[in-house]
Amino acid sequence: MDQPGRADRRVGTVRLPYSTEYPVEWEADVVLRDGSTTHVRPIRPEDADALQRFQMAQSERSTYLRFFAALQRIPDRMLTQFVTVDHVQRTALVAVRPGSGGEDIVGVARYDVTDDLPGRRTAEVAFNIADALQGHGLGSVLLEHIAAAARERGVHRFIAEVLPQNRAMLGVFREAGYAVEQHLDDGVVTVSIDLDPTDRSREVMADREHRTEARSMQGLLSARHVLLVGPAQGGTVDELLADRVREAHAADPGDTELRVLGRDVTWADVGGGGLGGVDLAVVAAPPDEVIDAVRRLRGTGARGVVVLSAGWAETGPDGVARRRELLRTAHAQGMRVVGPASYGLLTNVPGARLRASLALTAPKPGRVGLFSQSSPVAVTAAETVKRRGLGLSTLVSAGHRADVSGNDVMQYWQDDPHTDVVCLYLETLGNPRKFSRIARRLAQVKPVVVVVAGRHGSVVPPGHTVRATRAPRRMLDEVLRQSGVIRAENTHQLMDVAQVLAHQPLPTGGRVGILASSPSLAALVADAVAAAGLTVVGPPEPLSAGAPDDEIAAVVDALYAPGACDAVVVVSVPVVLPRTDAIARAVADAAARTGRTTVVSALGLHGMPDELASGDVRIPAFSTPEDAVWALGEVVRYAQWRTQDHGTPVRPALREGMSDGAARAQARTLVEALLGSLPSDAPDGMVLDQAAAAGLLACYGLTLWESRSVRTADEAVAAAEELGWPVALKIAAPALRHRADLGGVRLDIADAEDLREDAERMLAAASSLLPAPDPVLEVQAMAPTGVACVVRSVEDELFGPVVSFGVAGDAVDLLDDVTHGVPPLTDVDVARMVRGVRAAPRLFGYQGAPAADVAALEDVLARVSVMAEDLPELASLELYPVAVAEHGVSVLHAAIRLRPAERRTDAPRRALPG
Numbered sequence: 041m042d043q044p045g046r047a048d049r050r051v052g053t054v055r056l057p058y059s060t061e062y063p064v065e066w067e068a069d070v071v072l073r074d075g076s077t078t079h080v081r082p083i084r085p086e087d088a089d090a091l092q093r094f095q096m097a098q099s100e101r102s103t104y105l106r107f108f109a110a111l112q113r114i115p116d117r118m119l120t121q122f123v124t125v126d127h128v129q130r131t132a133l134v135a136v137r138p139g140s141g142g143e144d145i146v147g148v149a150r151y152d153v154t155d156d157l158p159g160r161r162t163a164e165v166a167f168n169i170a171d172a173l174q175g176h177g178l179g180s181v182l183l184e185h186i187a188a189a190a191r192e193r194g195v196h197r198f199i200a201e202v203l204p205q206n207r208a209m210l211g212v213f214r215e216a217g218y219a220v221e222q223h224l225d226d227g228v229v230t231v232s233i234d235l236d237p238t239d240r241s242r243e244v245m246a247d248r249e250h251r252t253e254a255r256s257m258q259g260l261l262s263a264r265h266v267l268l269v270g271p272a273q274g275g276t277v278d279e280l281l282a283d284r285v286r287e288a289h290a291a292d293p294g295d296t297e298l299r300v301l302g303r304d305v306t307w308a309d310v311g312g313g314g315l316g317g318v319d320l321a322v323v324a325a326p327p328d329e330v331i332d333a334v335r336r337l338r339g340t341g342a343r344g345v346v347v348l349s350a351g352w353a354e355t356g357p358d359g360v361a362r363r364r365e366l367l368r369t370a371h372a373q374g375m376r377v378v379g380p381a382s383y384g385l386l387t388n389v390p391g392a393r394l395r396a397s398l399a400l401t402a403p404k405p406g407r408v409g410l411f412s413q414s415s416p417v418a419v420t421a422a423e424t425v426k427r428r429g430l431g432l433s434t435l436v437s438a439g440h441r442a443d444v445s446g447n448d449v450m451q452y453w454q455d456d457p458h459t460d461v462v463c464l465y466l467e468t469l470g471n472p473r474k475f476s477r478i479a480r481r482l483a484q485v486k487p488v489v490v491v492v493a494g495r496h497g498s499v500v501p502p503g504h505t506v507r508a509t510r511a512p513r514r515m516l517d518e519v520l521r522q523s524g525v526i527r528a529e530n531t532h533q534l535m536d537v538a539q540v541l542a543h544q545p546l547p548t549g550g551r552v553g554i555l556a557s558s559p560s561l562a563a564l565v566a567d568a569v570a571a572a573g574l575t576v577v578g579p580p581e582p583l584s585a586g587a588p589d590d591e592i593a594a595v596v597d598a599l600y601a602p603g604a605c606d607a608v609v610v611v612s613v614p615v616v617l618p619r620t621d622a623i624a625r626a627v628a629d630a631a632a633r634t635g636r637t638t639v640v641s642a643l644g645l646h647g648m649p650d651e652l653a654s655g656d657v658r659i660p661a662f663s664t665p666e667d668a669v670w671a672l673g674e675v676v677r678y679a680q681w682r683t684q685d686h687g688t689p690v691r692p693a694l695r696e697g698m699s700d701g702a703a704r705a706q707a708r709t710l711v712e713a714l715l716g717s718l719p720s721d722a723p724d725g726m727v728l729d730q731a732a733a734a735g736l737l738a739c740y741g742l743t744l745w746e747s748r749s750v751r752t753a754d755e756a757v758a759a760a761e762e763l764g765w766p767v768a769l770k771i772a773a774p775a776l777r778h779r780a781d782l783g784g785v786r787l788d789i790a791d792a793e794d795l796r797e798d799a800e801r802m803l804a805a806a807s808s809l810l811p812a813p814d815p816v817l818e819v820q821a822m823a824p825t826g827v828a829c830v831v832r833s834v835e836d837e838l839f840g841p842v843v844s845f846g847v848a849g850d851a852v853d854l855l856d857d858v859t860h861g862v863p864p865l866t867d868v869d870v871a872r873m874v875r876g877v878r879a880a881p882r883l884f885g886y887q888g889a890p891a892a893d894v895a896a897l898e899d900v901l902a903r904v905s906v907m908a909e910d911l912p913e914l915a916s917l918e919l920y921p922v923a924v925a926e927h928g929v930s931v932l933h934a935a936i937r938l939r940p941a942e943r944r945t946d947a948p949r950r951a952l953p954g
Contacts, residue, residue: 061127062082062084062127063082063127063189065943066080066081066082066133066185066189067079067080067081067082068080068081068185068949068951068952069367069368069371069372069951069952069953070135070181070185070950070951070952071252071253071255071256071950071952072173072176072177072178072181072252073175073176073177073248073251073252073255074176074255075252075255075256075257075258075259075343076176076256076259076343076374077256077370077371077372077373077374077375077376077952078135078136078137078146078178078371078372078374079135079136079137079368079371079372080133080134080135080136080181080182080185081133081134081136082125082127082131082132082133082134082189083122083123083125083132083133083134083148083150084123085123085124086123087123087134087143087145088119088120088123090134090136090139090142090143090144090145091114091119091122091123091134091145091148092113092114092119093141093144093145094144094145094146094148094168094170095111095112095113095114096112096113097170097171098168098170098171099171102168102169102171102174104203105203105205105206105209106166106167106168108203108228122150125150127193128153128193129152129153130150130151130152130153131150131151131186131189131190131193132148132149132150132151133148133149133150133182133185133186133189134147134148135147135148135173135178135181135182136372137372137373137374138338138372138373143372145170146169146170146172146173146178147167147168147169147170147173147178147179147182148167148168148182149165149166149167149182149183149185149186150165150166150186151163151164151165151166151186151190151195151198152164153195154199160196160197160705161193161194161195161196161197162195162197162198162199163190163195163197163198163199164198164199164200164201165186165198165199165200165233166200167179167182167183167209167212169182174208175208177248177252179208179209179212180212180215180216180248181950183212183213183216184216184245184948184949184950185949185951187218187233187235187948187949188947188948188949190235191235191948192941194708194712195235196234196235196236196705196708197232197233197234197235198231198232198233198235199230199231199232199233200213200230200231200233201228201229201230201231202228202229202230202231203227203228203229204224204227204228204229210222210229210231213231213233215244216233216241216244217238217240217241217242217243217244217245218233218234218235218236218237218238218240218241219233219234219236219238219701220232220233220234234701236701236704237948239689239691241948242864242948245948245949245950246477246481248950249451249950250451250454250478250481252950253447253448253451253452254451254452254454254455256343256376256448257376257444257448257449257451257452258452259319259343259344259376260320260343260344260376260378260385260444261385261387261389261394261434261436261452262319262389262392262394263296263319263320263343263344263385263394263396264295264296264297264319264392264394265296265297265299265317265318265319265320266296266297266298266299266318266319266320266321266322266394266396267298267299267300267301267305267310267318267320267321267322267337267340267342268282268285268286268298268299268300268301268321268322268323268324269282269301269321269322269323269324269325269329269330269333270282270283270300270301270302270324270325271324271325271326271329272325272329277349278324278325278326278348278349279324281324281348281349281398282300282324282348284398284400285298285322285324285348285384285396285397285398286298286300287400288395288397288398288399288400288401289395291400291401292395292400292401292402293395294386294387294393294394294395294402295391295392295393295394296393296394296395296396298395298396307336310336310337310340311336311339311340317340317341318337318340318341318342319341319342319343320342320343320344320345320346320385320396321333321334321337321342321344321345321346322345322346322348322384322396323345323346323347323348323349324347324348324349325349326349326351327349327351327352327359327362327363327366328362330345330347330349330366330380331362331365331366331369333345334366334369334370334373334375335369335373337373337375338373342375343374343375343376344370344375344376344377344378344444345370345375345376345377345378346378346379346382346384346385346396347366347377347378347379347380347381347382347439348379348380348381348382348383348384348398349379349380349381350380350381350440351380352366352380352381352440352442353440353442354440363380363440363442366380366442367442367443367952367953370443371443371952376443376444376448376952377442377443377444378436378437378438378439378443378444379438379439379440379442380439380440380442381415381439381440382415382437382438382439383397383398383399383412383415383418383419383435383437383439384396384397384398384399384435384437385397385434385435385436385437386399386402386403386432386434386435387433387434387435388402388403388404388405388406388431388432388433388434388458389433389458390405397435397437398415398419399419399422399435401426402422402432402435403422403425403426403430403431403432403435404426404429404431404432405431405432405433406425406430406431406432406433406542407431407433407458407459407460407461407542408425408430408431408432408433408459408460408461408462408463408538408542409432409433409434409436409449409453409456409459409461409462409463410422410425410432410434410435410436410463410465411436411437411438411446411449411450411462411463411464411465412435412436412437412438412464412465413437413438413439413440413441413446413465413466413467413468414437414439414465414467414493415437415439417465417531418435418437418465420531421463421465421531421534421535422435424531424532424535425535427647428535428539428646428647428648429647429648429649430535430538430539430542430647430648431542433456433458433459434449434453434456434458434459436449441467441468441470441953442953443952443953445470445471445953446464446466446475447471447474447475447478449464450462450464450478450479450482450488451478453482453486454481454482454485454486459486460486460541460542461486461487461489461538461541461542462482462486462487462488462489463488463489463490463534463535463538464488464489464490464491465491465493465531465534466490466491466492466493467492467493469492469516469519469838470945470953471945471946472516472519472838472839472862472945473839473840473862473944473945473946474945474946475519475523476519476520476522476523476862477946479523479524479525480522480523480524480686483523483524483525483678483681483682484524484682487526487541487675487678488523488524488525488526489525489526489527489528489534489537489538489541490520490525490526490527490528491527491528491529491530491531491533491534492516492520492527508837508838509836509837509838509839510834510836510837511834511836511838511839511842511860512856512858512860514860515836515839515842515860515862518859518860518861518862519839519862522861522862522869524678524681524682524686526674526675526677526678528674532667533670533671536660536662536667536668536670536671537671537674537675539647539648539660539662539671540637540639540660540671540672540675541675543648543657543658543659543660544631544637544638544639544657544659544660544675545635545637546637546675546678546679546682547606547607547637547672547675547676547679548606548679549606549607549676550573550574550575550606550607550676550680551574551575551577551605551606551607552569552574552575552576552577552605552606552607552608552609552672553577553578553581553599553604553605553607553608553609554566554569554576554580554581554608554609554611555580555581555583555595555596555599555608555609555610555611555612555623555627556580556581556582556583556610556611556612557582557583557584557611557612557613558582558584558613559580559582561611561613561665562580562582562611563580564611564665565580565609565611565665565669566580568665568666568669568670569609569669569673571669572669572670572672572673572676573673573676573677574607574669574672574673574676577604577605578604578605581595581598581599583595583612583623587622587623589622592622592623592626593626596623596626596627596630597630599630600630600631600633600634600636602634605636606636606637606676607636607637607638607639607672607676608627608631608636608637608638608639609638609639609640609641609665609668609669609672610623610627610638610639610640610641610642611640611641611642611665611668612624612640612641612642612643613641613642613643621651623642624640624642624645624649624651624652625651625654627640627652627659628651628652628653628654628657628658628659629654631654631657631659632654632655632656632657637672637675638659639659639660639662639668639669639671639672640652640659640660640661640662640668641661641662641663641664641665641667641668642661645661646661646662646663647660647661648660648661649661684868685868686866686868687866687867687868687869687871688866688867689864689865689866690864690865690866690867690870690902690905690906691906692741692899692902692903692906693741694739694740694741694903694906695738695739695740695741696741703739703740703741704739704910706739707736707739707740707907707910707911708911710732710735710736710739711736711911711913711938714726714728714732714938715913715938715939715940718938718939718940723939724915724937724939725915725937725938725939725940726937726938726939727935727936727937728934728936728937728938730744730747730749730933730934732936733934733935733936734746734934736936737907737931737934737936739907740903740904740906740907741903742900742903742904742907742919742931743931744931744933744934745820745821745823745930745931745932745933746763746820746821747763747818747819747820747932747933748762748763748818748819748820749772749816749817749818750799750816750817750818750819751803751815751816751817752799752803753795753796753799753800753803754796756769756795756796756799756817756819757792757795757796757799759819760789760792760795760819761792763819763820763821764821765789765790765791765821766788766789766790766821766822767789767795767819767820767821767822768785768786768787768788768789768819768820768821768822768823769785769786769789769795769798769799769802769817769818769819769820770784770785770786770817770818770820771784771785771802771805771806771815771816771817771818772815772816772817772818773806773815773816774935784802784806786798786802787822788822795819799817802815802817803815803817820932823923823925823930823932824923824925824926824927824928824930825923825925826892826893826923826924826925826926826929826930827847827882827883827892827923827924828847828848828849828921828922828923828924829845829846829847829848829883829897829921829922829923829924830845830846830847830848830852830918830919830920830921830922831843831844831845831900831901831904831918831919831920831922832844832845832916832917832918832919832920833904833905833907833908833914833916833917834915834916834917835908835912835913835914835915835916835942837942838945839862839945840862840863840912840944840945840946841862841863841905841908841909841912841914842860842861842862843860843861843862843863843865843873843901843904843905843908844858844859844860844861845858845859845873845874845877845901846858846859846877846879847877847879847880847882847883848920848921849879851877851878851879855878857877857878857879858877859872859873859874859876859877860873861873861905863905863906863908863909864905864906864909865901865902865905867898867902870898870901870902870905871898873901874894874897874898874901883897883924890926891926892924892925892926893924893925893926893927893928893929894924896924896927896928896929897922897924897929899929900919900922900929900931904917904919911941912941912942912944913938913939913940913941914936914938915937915938915939916935916936916937917934917935917936917937918934918935918936919931919933919934920932920933920935921933
């Protein structure tokens with residue numbers, strides 16, 4: 041990864057934008073298979089003593105499997121070589137944990153480049169894992185990280201020599217999901233690993249990430265022995281927070297044992313094991329005292345720390361540094377951090393209820409898991425849950441989300457048997473790509489309801505670190521849509537939807553039956569149903585509050601008859617007569633009997649009232665009919681999303697006559713060569729000419745329509761003779777290239793005389809409209825007539841690659857009629873993007889025109905998405921126009937800008953925030 045002010049590195053004959061300085065961006069905290077954490081970083085020369093201690097502590101078997109010989113102690117010359125690397129040709133990563141003499145190394149991964157071919161560099165790789173951590177998944181983590189580092193340095197193939205009896209290491213290679221070949225020669229297994237990510241390697245990483253992060257959260261949420269640490273000095277807000285935790289625990293201890301430092305125990309008791317271990321620490325103290333407490337927790341078995349107090353990143357650069365030190369200290373000791381400024385943790389697991397929060401009383405047990413970044417919102421949400429009688433399985437407040445985030449909790453909730461509905465209140469999305477990936481997987485099995493405050497990026501709450509973004513405001517909405525989550529605008533809507541999901545079955549369709557106490561209410565509900573995108577079935581059933589029991593039974597039975605509808609909305613607001621519960625009882629019994637999704641809005645009923653209960657089934661009651669119908673509409677849409685085909689990732693064969701790996705290697709070689717010529721004072725990167733753009737696009741099976749740049753009429757005629765008549769003539773300047781209304785384009789020029797006249801006219805017009813230098817024209821053979829479209833890709837700091845599509849012209853330029861997608865895209869995503877623009881009818885035979893070749897257009901969009909996913913150096917790409925004819929497409933112009941790659945938020949390696 042290129043950093044400002046760093047020297048470039050020459051490898052062979054190609055200058056690569058790789059730094060030989062210490063790559064701090066490779067440092068990461070990681071979660072292991074048991075849910076504990078450790079730190080991975082590049083090796084340093086000063087690690088020599090730690091590496092020697094590591095080697096001397098290894099068993100004879102581990103030493104023999106690594107070095108193929110007995111080697112109790114590393115010779116000095118070899119030791120110096122091992123710790124002295126250039127981070128390009130030779131790289132080593134170490135996993136470290138705190139020890140009595142500083143950091144202890146618990147794992148090593150290294151590679152040495154052997155074949156230095158541009159684009160397909162090969163390196164020999166080796167691993168050594170501490171005996172105590174073998175089987176904990178550290179080898180798999182180190183492979184992910186050393187592979188990611190190698191790819192950044194242009195290495196895309198590993199070779200490893202492994203003894204046949206080293207089954208664990210062979211398993212690490214085989215199970216990683218990469219393309220692997222191996223053969224046995226002279227008693228040694230040679231393993232060849234292609235480091236290009238595959239669908240399988242992505243799936244393996246996501247599955248391992250899910251298991252480890254879920255286990256990590258399990259360690260926090262299953263805590264039974266909690267240590268409360270307050271401030272050293274009284275009379276502060278932190279003391280009030282600590283007192284509140286004690287009061288809350290006294291009022292409702294759940295199944296948690298709480299010990300208070302300074303009252304029940306001392307640090308000597310904690311460190312000496314007199315407590316019988318600590319599962320979780322809750323700390324309310326100034327930052328320096330919090331960090332000191334985390335250090336003192338070493339060896340206690342604590343799996344995490346909840347930081348209630350503020351005073352961290354929101355205070356400025358010093359606070360950011362303190363937060364970084366907190367995370368580094370906690371992760372190095374195997375602990376996760378919840379907070380700072382957290383409201384705490386609650387669970388209602390039968391027999392294992394955790395109470396480690398500021399809540400004086402916990403919500404009753406239920407099937408809803410609630411995550412909130414904001415402590416004030418956690419307070420509000422918890423009280424709303426109690427008022428509505430909803431019930432929670434889990435409450436997690438992440439505060440400033442320095443470490444534990446909604447992504448972690450979603451990983452846990454996916455397999456949690458006590459949680460059926462997931463609700464998230466997010467102030468920011470620090471990693472939208474990871475959120476989308478995890479949420480989409482979770483939403484396949486459990487509904488996810490999300491509120492994102494400030495989702496347009498206008499406000500970043502104090503204490504949150506979020507990358508800047510240039511993506512359009514609706515990009516986050518698209519991420520949520522791709523994820524399959526239900527988006528609520530506020531906590532009121534969040535709870536409305538949760539009520540339906542927690543207590544009603546998912547509807548099988550969108551046909552809605554209406555039962556109303558008056559015609560005017562029926563009309564109101566019918567309008568709301570239509571506005572929600574649902575269908576009213578039959579005329580609404582009228583039923584007044586004073587109707588006799590037999591009439592109530594007849595009307596309700598008809599409404600709930602088999603096949604009559606998919607869901608029922610009941611609205612009862614008597615004007616004069618007092619409310620009776622006869623209708624509520626009849627509806628509750630019918631809903632329980634038939635399993636028909638039902639919502640109610642009735643005077644005096646709200647939340648989950650007993651009047652609307654029948655057996656284990658409860659019907660949610662809403663204060664207004666509009667709230668009831670809106671919540672039902674969102675649940676119907678989610679149910680439909682669950683049953684839809686979401687497609688498979690697009691993986692077009694990239695280049696004819698060449699394997700995909702070779703095509704990608706060719707693209708990398710070209711990108712490296714182009715960026716190798718980039719001046720160090722070019723922060724915006726470089727814009728490719730059409731020849732270079734055509735070469736890069738060809739690697740992904742995209743053909744750029746050939747053109748010639750000319751400056752005179754004679755040159756234009758010569759170009760036309762070479763390309764073939766008829767031709768198109770365009771002013772090359774971006775401001776006029778597509779502006780036929782300003783004389784920037786002439787089409788279907790059939791002979792030299794017309795071309796000369798048009799060229800002279802356009803050169804004169806361009807001279808008057810454009811500043812110096814002299815204008816340049818482009819001559820291009822005429823492509824088949826078709827619908828002009830535009831396909832773009834932008835590498836965004838927050839979202840990574842963002843691909844967009846529109847039908848060219850005013851629809852894009854004036855009306856912003858554009859769809860967006862975040863790769864990797866599926867074939868269904870691509871089809872939705874094409875059909876999602878308002879101008880899409882032009883592609884499907886609008887007003888008698890022949891239908892365009894939409895399949896060919898989707899292929900172009902798919903190839904651009906794969907290209908954008910593969911190349912983080914692709915700062916921006918625009919294919920405009922893409923002419924979609926009745927048969928085939930023509931890419932007539934490409935604008936491509938490259939710049940040195942920045943690390944994406946969802947890099948192909950597991951790592952915690954740091």
